[in-house]
Amino acid sequence: xxxxxxxxxxxxxxxxxxxxxxxxxxxxxxxxxxxxxxxxxxxxxxxxxxxxxxxxxxxxxxxxxxxxxxxxxxxxxxxxxxxxxxxxxxxxxxxxxxxxxxxxxxxxxxxxxxxxxxxxxxxxxxxxxxxxxxxxxxxxxxxxxxxxxxxxxxxxxxxxxxxxxxxxxxxxxxxxxxxxxxxxxxxxxxxxxxxxxxxxxxxxxxxxxxxxxxxxxxxxxxxxxxxxxxxxxxxxxxxxxxxxxxxxxxxxxxxxxxxxxxxxxxxxxxxxxxxxxxxxxxxxxxxxxxxxxxxxxxxxxxxxxxxxxxxxxxxxxxxxxxxxxxxxxxxxxxxxxxxxxxxxxxxxxxxxxxxxxxxxxxxxxxxxxxxxxxxxxxxxxxxxxxxxxxxxxxxxxxxxxxxxxxxxxxxxxxxxxxxxxxxxxxxxxxxxxxxxxxxxxxxxxxxxxxxxxxxxxxxxxxxxxxxxxxxxxxxxxxxxxxxxxxxx
Numbered sequence: 001x002x003x004x005x006x007x008x009x010x011x012x013x014x015x016x017x018x019x020x021x022x023x024x025x026x027x028x029x030x031x032x033x034x035x036x037x038x039x040x041x042x043x044x045x046x047x048x049x050x051x052x053x054x055x056x057x058x059x060x061x062x063x064x065x066x067x068x069x070x071x072x073x074x075x076x077x078x079x080x081x082x083x084x085x086x087x088x089x090x091x092x093x094x095x096x097x098x099x100x101x102x103x104x105x106x107x108x109x110x111x112x113x114x115x116x117x118x119x120x121x122x123x124x125x126x127x128x129x130x131x132x133x134x135x136x137x138x139x140x141x142x143x144x145x146x147x148x149x150x151x152x153x154x155x156x157x158x159x160x161x162x163x164x165x166x167x168x169x170x171x172x173x174x175x176x177x178x179x180x181x182x183x184x185x186x187x188x189x190x191x192x193x194x195x196x197x198x199x200x201x202x203x204x205x206x207x208x209x210x211x212x213x214x215x216x217x218x219x220x221x222x223x224x225x226x227x228x229x230x231x232x233x234x235x236x237x238x239x240x241x242x243x244x245x246x247x248x249x250x251x252x253x254x255x256x257x258x259x260x261x262x263x264x265x266x267x268x269x270x271x272x273x274x275x276x277x278x279x280x281x282x283x284x285x286x287x288x289x290x291x292x293x294x295x296x297x298x299x300x301x302x303x304x305x306x307x308x309x310x311x312x313x314x315x316x317x318x319x320x321x322x323x324x325x326x327x328x329x330x331x332x333x334x335x336x337x338x339x340x341x342x343x344x345x346x347x348x349x350x351x352x353x354x355x356x357x358x359x360x361x362x363x364x365x366x367x368x369x370x371x372x373x374x375x376x377x378x379x380x381x382x383x384x385x386x387x388x389x390x391x392x393x394x395x396x397x398x399x400x401x402x403x404x405x406x407x408x409x410x411x412x413x414x415x416x417x418x419x420x421x422x423x424x425x426x427x428x429x430x431x432x433x434x435x436x437x438x439x440x441x442x443x444x445x446x447x448x449x450x451x452x453x454x455x456x457x458x459x460x461x462x463x464x465x466x467x468x469x470x471x472x473x474x475x476x477x478x479x480x481x482x483x484x485x486x487x488x
Contacts, residue, residue, distance in 0.1 A: 023047045023091035026152045028255055031098050031158035034137050034190025037081045037103045037255040038404050039292070044073035044254070047091045057100070066091075073254075081187035086478045101135060104181065105257045108174035109249075110264030113300070113349060114235030122351040127298025131167035135187075136178045138162070141194040146247035147231035147240070149206070149450040153251050159190070160373045171195060173263055173300070176357025177364075184365055192257070194248045196237055200267045201278050202484055203237045203244045209285035210241055213277065219486035228431070238267070240486065245285075252287050259296030259333075259368060260286070261360050265321050266302060266348060268313035272320035272479040280328050296368045298335040298360050301325050301468070302454035303343030303350050311451045312413055312421040315478025318452040322469050323477075335363030338377055340454050341404070359465070374398045377465030383446055383472045390414060390443045392433040392472075399462030401428045409433060411457025413447045416440045419475055421447060433459070445473035 103372035310316030
């Protein structure tokens, strides 16, 4: 080896050592970021083993020592909404992040209807031109897959303000949600957009959570037999389980958040019955890993869409998926935005994301912020059979029941013991619906909006929220035996 080569090697070694010595933050910590108000703020990163690390924000300063593996973490005291501030992190080097706001931070996740941008939504030009909300900011997580949990994303991230230059690329549901919250709360709103179109729920769940279920763990065990290099080269998020949890959720933990909004399920409709366990499994998995208790988790029920044209007579996978979503409300601090009235028969991506955001925001204002607002349409409570008629009672009537688009109530079906459903005549009586059919003299069950595309169903409360689809029977669903499988 010549003298030049030796000098070059020494220089490279010193450069590597200098790089290792630098205190480093995860990429989500960047200029213009929003930190969560009124909760202890997690800050973490990497440094030399044993290195002293100091973190300053506003008037406070904390310090810690890097662990033997070079990781460090500390927790700043809770701050009230405000800013802009600087976040200063120092060790052998100093990092200074500017224009840092304190407000409400929300994860925005799911598949294409969450990924869907403002630029592709209704009245896009008007919405973009009118976006003047410098305290609403989004950071978008790169769409990557990984076979193992990542501790950070690879490339630098950028928090962007909601202005005409940026907002067209914001998640539309997230932006319209944030805009409603901002108008009511008048505090900064941060959106972490981690979404990927067409994805199944199993790719968003950790391996450890999936392994706890006796059927889902079979797919994990097959996945573990796949060569690491094969997984590494894979770019399909649905090809294996847990890929997006590893690459697009784990790197965000434990960034302090208020909660999450979620729009997904279309890709799981064929296994809707299984979604009854996989969806709440994911919510509980995220909550456990973030360590913030039962943080708010609000989701969008599937909109109306022709899909496979499923109805009660043939079986509707989309109706069964909506039922599975609705059942998830048994978890604390969850909420459901019903959207069957604002879907599009011919387009799985309805453009009206404004009303979706507003309905999610109403849930948050009630559940997260204690506001006395209406946040739900009529929800089935019970039914009684009186001769040839069935009477349906609801919660969340809120001012009374009404219809939209037609004088008569549309969307109810009724069946006898033969389990054959027929369109029902339905009328509003006070806070109940009375249904009947001349074909069914001894009714056993009633369904409402039970179809892939129930867009003509028109029961609302006076506050303008649509009734959630439901069935009174417990007859075997069409998707009962469909399970998640991974073939080697």
